[in-house]
Amino acid sequence: MARPTPLSGFPEWLPDGRMVEQHVLDVLRRTFELHGFAGIETRAVEPLDQLLRKGETSKEVYVLSRLQEDAANPDRGGRLGLHFDLTVPFARYVLENAGHLAFPFRRYQIQKVWRGERPQDGRFREFVQADIDVVAAGDLPYHYEVELPLVMADALGALQEIGLPPVRILVNNRKVAEGFYRGLGLTDVDAVLRGIDKLDKIGGPAVAELLVAEAGATPEQAQACLELASVQGDDESVVDAVRAVAARHGAEHTLLDEGLDELGALVRAAAQRAPGVVVADLKIARGLDYYTGSVYETVLVGHEQLGSICSGGRYDTLASDGATTYPGVGLSIGVSRLVSRLLGAGLVRATRSVPSAVLVAVTDEADRSRSDAVATALRSRGIPVEVAPSAAKFGKQIRHADRRGIPFVWFLGQPGGDEGDQVKDIRSGEQVPADAASWAPPADDLWPRVVPAEA
Amino acid sequence: MARPTPLSGFPEWLPDGRMVEQHVLDVLRRTFELHGFAGIETRAVEPLDQLLRKGETSKEVYVLSRLQEDAANPDRGGRLGLHFDLTVPFARYVLENAGHLAFPFRRYQIQKVWRGERPQDGRFREFVQADIDVVAAGDLPYHYEVELPLVMADALGALQEIGLPPVRILVNNRKVAEGFYRGLGLTDVDAVLRGIDKLDKIGGPAVAELLVAEAGATPEQAQACLELASVQGDDESVVDAVRAVAARHGAEHTLLDEGLDELGALVRAAAQRAPGVVVADLKIARGLDYYTGSVYETVLVGHEQLGSICSGGRYDTLASDGATTYPGVGLSIGVSRLVSRLLGAGLVRATRSVPSAVLVAVTDEADRSRSDAVATALRSRGIPVEVAPSAAKFGKQIRHADRRGIPFVWFLGQPGGDEGDQVKDIRSGEQVPADAASWAPPADDLWPRVVPAEA
Structure with missing residues (x-):
């Protein structure tokens, strides 16, 4: 077998990179659970017709077939595809299990897509x-649209300890945008939003042309939309700024008023609970047409070119079974994007690449069981340990530990002899008598830690 | 959207079932890390030609295609399939990253297949x-064939706390079987192993016929193979028992002697380190032809019909790049099979279905920020908390907690009033004054626990 090469677009990490990813996942999970979210997992596949309900994603879907599919007797469920997000499967899970869930249902879900x-x-x-x-x-109160981005602010804030740059959560409200556009007299709201969504990519003048060409706007209306999109701020003054733009262009609509009340409440609460993190940014449109209230995007400060690392919003109809409608609000962190930047930009590192804090040396292959017994004793007290692969010269065994970053090597005393066991810190060279029933490494050495790269 | 129905073969759990699965995964991960195994993940897909190198698995593979695949410009890497185990991807990972790994490389990997x-x-x-x-x-010392099943014994033993039945790890050695067969004069060793592998399914007489028909055995040779397969025991007496069978049939071979030395060492070490768990069982064949030394299967005592929940073995050539050969030894736990039995047979339960230990009540919707502040204070000390969805009557808020199994409800005092905050244990009804800066639930209530069902 020749040396294989990586597949583009399918990232894999070496053990120390995986340690960073695992740590990020652990921090997210713990934060979500502290906020009372229950974890679920859904299967990787969904019926293809469910995945294709939103036409624009169709080209992205991986379709499954069995190698020796029986054409005369195909899978009853129809063709299956791999899920491309966790929202479609979650909506299906909610409908399928509605009778067993307590609503409002708070869930987190960490999976590959x-x-x-x-x-x-x-x-x-x-x-x-x-x-x-x-x-x-049935009904989902607005306060969840305030709470959810603050949970993400908490989760991403907890990652600053390991070297994640600060984040900025950009929020907008679809009601503000839609109310404003309708107040101007524009009726093809989706077309306007699609245009505004391209602002960062193609710039204001090109967007204005697009709005005229595709959303039926006059040049003046297009200009008004661009003015709205330029409003930004992290306190309630943004509400006044939007009102000023609206007044200037004579845009009035109850939806605009409703949206501004909501956006104001969000900015006010965020300023109190996560100062400086949440910024109202009226150009955030999120191309997806199912959002109906707040929308969110998140950038890493200093890495804005990476794009959004955490996005989402409110949808009045996450799912519906005819009798009941299930509104929801949620956000999704792109963990791989985040971790690949953390690793690629050299922002974080693991203090070692293996879990072991101790390598127990082997004096003589016939005597390996004594080394095993020491390892068992240390593990029973929660210390990660491995035993040397062979009874090589001690210098070689120490190099084996050193190559892996294992900080301590344990040497056995003579059975029945005067000398007891000793443990060596191979970084300092210090070697001291030790008893497997009581010795422990310093807390910082017990498990590998994930730390800022310069630490 | 009509109510969807589950897809057969794609298990999903409700939140409390997922809690059980997550706990099982946490225990496995911790045990593997205590033994110095580093975690990795590999991508879900492999090139189809790699997945099909072993012909017999071909019918099981899910093949991927993109919905709008460009026939004129197909993916350069060729067709991709979903991995059906973690061994094939691991072998590829080792070859791909050999220059960055320290050998012997100890890794664990927990993923879907x-x-x-x-x-x-x-x-x-x-x-x-x-x-x-x-x-x-290069070389992999035999002692790892002793160590690895004992790591699994440790991991599965740790799960007995939550109600997993005891396990029995059945071991055999391909050298013993092959040496014995060759000593008898049989040369088509794979055919004999395939026959013996069917023993539990079709019984001795049918296997004897199969060995005569397909492995070129005489009825006497077939009988000798069945006698060998009947040997079982958890101490070194099994070695004597095999030698007795071999002597009776005049089977001699250096491979037999070598294998018996190894098997004896394994049983001896296991009797010391995990008494009663490891049993030598000479009928264990494992149909796969790449095992070259020890082979392992594991049954849940009392649930033998479920089949093996943890299997593996030694392979002299896990991977090879021409210049270097990478031998390995490993075992794989079928976590879904295990968890589905734990849940299906009602052996375990989670103490509640949400992480939250406390529901903070809301007195008045205008005053929600005070409840949020209490929640933040409790979370900052590591207590999982959620805030009530609405300022409903307290009776309704308590029922909301009760339905989720949240043990405590927090009531805010009047701002500036004489009465401070109070917390109620809704199981006992006891309500006491409490301070969000210092109160904590009893340790058993802090997080949901996974316990034996009768506990």
Whole structure:
């Protein structure tokens, strides 16, 4: 077998990189659980017709077939595809299990998703998402639209300890945008939003042309939309700024008023609970047409070119079974994008590449069971340990530990002799008598830690 | 959208079931790390030609295609399939990254795998495997064949706390079987092993016929193979028992002697380190032809019909790049099979279905920020908390907690009033004054626990 090469778009990490990813996942999970979200997992596949309900994603889906599919007797469930996000499967899970769930249902879900896209920097074909959503049966109060981005602020804030740059969560409200557009007299709201969504990519003048060409706007209306999109701020003054733009262009609509009340409440609460993190940014449109209230995007400060690492919003109809409608609000972290930047930019590192804090040396292969017994004693007290692969010269055994970053090597005393066991810190060279029933490494050495790269 | 129905073979759990699965995964991960195994993940897909190198698995593979595949410009890497185990991807990972890994390399890997098989009880199309392997560049000492099943004994033993029945790890050695067969004069060793592998399914007489028909055995040779397969025991007496069978049939071979030395060493070490868990069982054949030394299967005592929940063995050539050969030894736990039995047989339960230990009540919607502040204070000290969805009557808020199994409800005092905050244990009804800066629930209530069902 020749040496294989990586598949573009399918990232894999070496053990120390995986340690960083695992740590990120652990921090997210713990934060979500502290906020009362229950974890679920859904299967990797969904019926293809469910995945294709939103036409624009169709080209991204990986379709499954069995190699020796029986054409006369195909799978009853129809064709299956790999999920491309965790929202479609979650909506299906809610409908399927509604009778067994207590609403409002708070869930987190951390899984891989797949998209058959052309891979680019930070854009993968297989990647991990970490989602939180609250879904209700019937009505979902607005306060969840305030709470959910603050949970993400907490989670991403907890990662600053290991070297993640600060984040900025950009929020907008679809009601503000829609109310404003309708107040101007524009009726094809989706077309306007699609145009505004391209602002960062193609710039204001090109967007204005697009709005005239595709959303039926006059040049003046297009200009008004661009003015709205330029409003930004992290306190309630943004509400006044939007009102000023609206007044200037004579845009009035109850939806605009409703949206501004909501956006104001969000900015006010965020300023109190996560100062400086949440910024109202009226150009955030999120191309997806199912959002109906707040929408969110998140950038890493200093890495804005990476794109959003945590996005989401409110949808009045996450799912519906005819009798009941399930509105929801949620956000999704692009974990692979985040981790690949953390590793690629050299922002974080693991203090070692193996879990072991101690390598127990082997004096003589016939005597390996004594080394095993020491390892068992240390493990029973929660210390990660491995035993040397062979009874090589001690220098070689120490190098074996050193190559892996294992900080301590344990040497056995003579059975029945005067000398007891000793443990050596191979960084300092210090070697001291030790008893496997009581010795422990310093807390910082017990497990590998994930730390800022310069630490 | 009509109410969707589950897909056969793709198990999903409700939140409390997922809690059980997550706990099992946490225990496995911790045990593997205590033994110095580093975690890795590999991508879900491999090139189809790699997956099909072993012909017999071909029918199980799910093949991927992109919905709008460009026929004129197909993926350069060729067709991709979902991995059906974690060994094939690990072998590829080792070759791909050999220059960056320190050998012997100890890794664990916990991921989903997919097989397009007909679903049955305990047999899924998507399931989680938890693998450990040690792989060397060049030589892999025999002692790892002793160590690895004992790591699994430790991991599965740790799960007995939550109600997993005891396990029995059945071991054999391919050298013993092969040496014995060759000593008898049989040369088609794989055919004999395939026959013996069917013993539990079709019984001795049918296997004897099969050995005569397909392995070129005389009825006497077939009888000798069945006698060998009947030897079982958890101490070194099994070695004597095998020697007795061999002597009776005049079977001599250096491979037999070598294998018996190894098997004896394994049983001896296991009797010391995990008494009663490891049993030598000479009928264990493992149909796969790449095992070259020890082979392992594991049954849950009292649930033998479920089949093996943890299997593996030694392979002299896990991978090879021409210049270097990488031998390995490993075992794989079928986590989904295990968890589905734990849940299906009602052996375990989670103490509640949400992480939250406390529901903070809301007195008045206008005053929600005070409840949020209490929640933040409790979370900052590591207590999982959620805030009530609405300022409903307290009776309704308590029922909300009760339905989720949240043990405590927090009531805010009047701002500036004489009465401070109070917390109620809704199981006992006891309500006491409490301060969010210092109160904590009893340790048993802090997080949901996974316990034996009768506890």
